[in-house]
Amino acid sequence: MKKVHxxxxxxxxxxxxxxxxxxxxxVEFEPRVxxxxxxxxxxxxxxxxVYDVLSExxxxxxxxxxxxxxxxQP
Numbered sequence: 001m002k003k004v005h006x007x008x009x010x011x012x013x014x015x016x017x018x019x020x021x022x023x024x025x026x027v028e029f030e031p032r033v034x035x036x037x038x039x040x041x042x043x044x045x046x047x048x049x050v051y052d053v054l055s056e057x058x059x060x061x062x063x064x065x066x067x068x069x070x071x072x073q074p
Contacts, residue, residue, distance in 0.1 A: 004017075004019060004029070005017065005034070008031070013031070
């Protein structure tokens, strides 16, 4: 049996890939949420740079990053 991935929208399951089934055939399945589908936004893309900087600071082991807050200022 092949797994079918679908997105549930407006009361309808929409397959993410083409499915070879006869039109109007009846199928049976048990839906299981595999991941939450989130539309990408431009705001989230802008935040990726912020998260990169924050992760570098966290990984540095330095406990007082506020002491160096002007480091990246022109």
